Amino acid sequence: MTRVIIVRHGQSTYNIERRIQGRTDVSTLTDKGRSDASKVGKALSNIVFNAIYSSPLNRAKTTAEIIRGELVDKSAVHQISDNLIEVDLPLWAGMLSSDVKDKFPEDYQTWKKRPQEFKMVINDAQGTREYFPVLALYAQAKQFWQEILSRHQGETILIVAHNGINRALISTALGIPASGYHGLQQSNCNISVLNFSGGLGDPVQLESMNQTQHLGDALPSLRPNHQGFRLLLVRHGETEWNRQGKFQGQIDVPLNDNGRGQAAKAGEFLQDVAFDFAFSSTMARPKETAEIILKHHAGIDLQLLDGLREISHGTWEGKFESEIEAGFPGELERWRNVPAEVQMPEGENLQQVRERAVVAWEAILKAAEENNFQTGLVVAHDATNKTLLCHILGLSLENFWNFRQGNGAVSVIDYPDGASGSPVLQAMNITSHLGGVLDKTAAGAL
Numbered sequence: 001m002t003r004v005i006i007v008r009h010g011q012s013t014y015n016i017e018r019r020i021q022g023r024t025d026v027s028t029l030t031d032k033g034r035s036d037a038s039k040v041g042k043a044l045s046n047i048v049f050n051a052i053y054s055s056p057l058n059r060a061k062t063t064a065e066i067i068r069g070e071l072v073d074k075s076a077v078h079q080i081s082d083n084l085i086e087v088d089l090p091l092w093a094g095m096l097s098s099d100v101k102d103k104f105p106e107d108y109q110t111w112k113k114r115p116q117e118f119k120m121v122i123n124d125a126q127g128t129r130e131y132f133p134v135l136a137l138y139a140q141a142k143q144f145w146q147e148i149l150s151r152h153q154g155e156t157i158l159i160v161a162h163n164g165i166n167r168a169l170i171s172t173a174l175g176i177p178a179s180g181y182h183g184l185q186q187s188n189c190n191i192s193v194l195n196f197s198g199g200l201g202d203p204v205q206l207e208s209m210n211q212t213q214h215l216g217d218a219l220p221s222l223r224p225n226h227q228g229f230r231l232l233l234v235r236h237g238e239t240e241w242n243r244q245g246k247f248q249g250q251i252d253v254p255l256n257d258n259g260r261g262q263a264a265k266a267g268e269f270l271q272d273v274a275f276d277f278a279f280s281s282t283m284a285r286p287k288e289t290a291e292i293i294l295k296h297h298a299g300i301d302l303q304l305l306d307g308l309r310e311i312s313h314g315t316w317e318g319k320f321e322s323e324i325e326a327g328f329p330g331e332l333e334r335w336r337n338v339p340a341e342v343q344m345p346e347g348e349n350l351q352q353v354r355e356r357a358v359v360a361w362e363a364i365l366k367a368a369e370e371n372n373f374q375t376g377l378v379v380a381h382d383a384t385n386k387t388l389l390c391h392i393l394g395l396s397l398e399n400f401w402n403f404r405q406g407n408g409a410v411s412v413i414d415y416p417d418g419a420s421g422s423p424v425l426q427a428m429n430i431t432s433h434l435g436g437v438l439d440k441t442a443a444g445a446l
């Protein structure tokens with residue numbers, strides 16, 4: 001496995017001024033930007049990196065140097081890669097975001113709503129030409145992966161770059177098209193973790209995305225002009241069958257003591273969040289997890305939705321992997337490699353899970369919209385959460401294994417324009433409240 005940790009640069013002077021930076025190299029890190037870069041370094045200090053890559057632009061390069069200075073093992077050489085440079089917006093660079101909206105209203109709407117179609121007409125030494133910044137950025141990200149992954153098989157590398165290119169790196173790794181460019185958030189000095197099994201196109205797992213807890217921010221801040229609501233999607237705490245590696249599915253296995261502890265830590269982590277509403281699967285393990293979290297939130301009634309229950313594994317339930325392999329030769333391998341094609345014997349397939357989970361999710365969105373709620377808690381299961389993440393990001397169920405969901409982990413989904421608008425995955429699989437930057441929860445069977 002190749003582990004890749006991706007960090008966005010610290011706060012810059014242009015960030016403060018709300019200017020479009022693009023490939024300009026005028027802005028510098030603020031004092032907060034430098035301080036936050038140091039906090040990233042401390043959070044990553046005990047990880048041994050085989051290589052460190054950064055953008056050549058000052059704000060990213062300086063962030064990388066500060067992080068490296070905090071590492072216990074400083075043997076990794078800091079290398080510059082032009083393929084980590086930020087999205088090129090030559091006609092807007094240096095302008096205030098508000099001025100861009102006013103002077104280029106149609107282009108700005110295309111940039112926000114249909115980024116894959118966004119273009120600029122450039123007049124330079126090459127003549128007059130049309131340039132598609134986001135499409136070019138995604139091609140650049142793919143080129144970076146193709147060069148770097150083959151060079152660092154089985155190693156751990158650090159990447160320090162920018163908002164746009166980081167989104168493109170994560171998107172191209174997972175197969176998210178350029179139309180989903182604005183569907184991922186990258187806060188200043190956040191930490192995201194990708195695990196590659198091989199090269200680009202081979203199985204890859206997004207272990208976590210947009211962690212900001214090392215900066216003192218439990219959850220990423222809302223985007224400017226946020227008019228909608230936020231949902232926190234949580235996986236239940238550990239059960240004894242998770243620990244043992246048994247497939248539980250719809251057998252109603254309760255939390256074990258460690259699982260209750262994980263739920264309590266999630267509750268402490270979320271205690272300052274002002275929840276307006278809460279939903280859970282009808283099953284015991286997410287229901288108890290939700291109830292433990294809600295001990296900090298008096299007056300919030302927990303509503304149960306059957307559509308959020310775990311996948312039915314049918315006759316696999318209660319069995320270890322070795323027993324499943326003996327009884328259904330080759331099916332576990334298919335489940336790992338082509339999950340959308342597997343029909344659980346006497347159980348469900350992922351499409352059935354997705355259909356009922358999305359109906360439940362839509363009911364939650366409707367409740368938030370109709371009641372003008374701001375923030376909701378949703379507690380469900382590994383497979384259910386993964387199918388919902390595929391739905392939220394517009395991915396097929398073949399992407400099911402691209403997402404890690406640790407026991408007691410928190411993911412953050414914003415609907416900045418309300419239920420009818422496009423969702424934004426603000427953060428995924430936060431487990432820092434359970435022990436550090438890397439997910440140390442039990443992997444567990446479903």
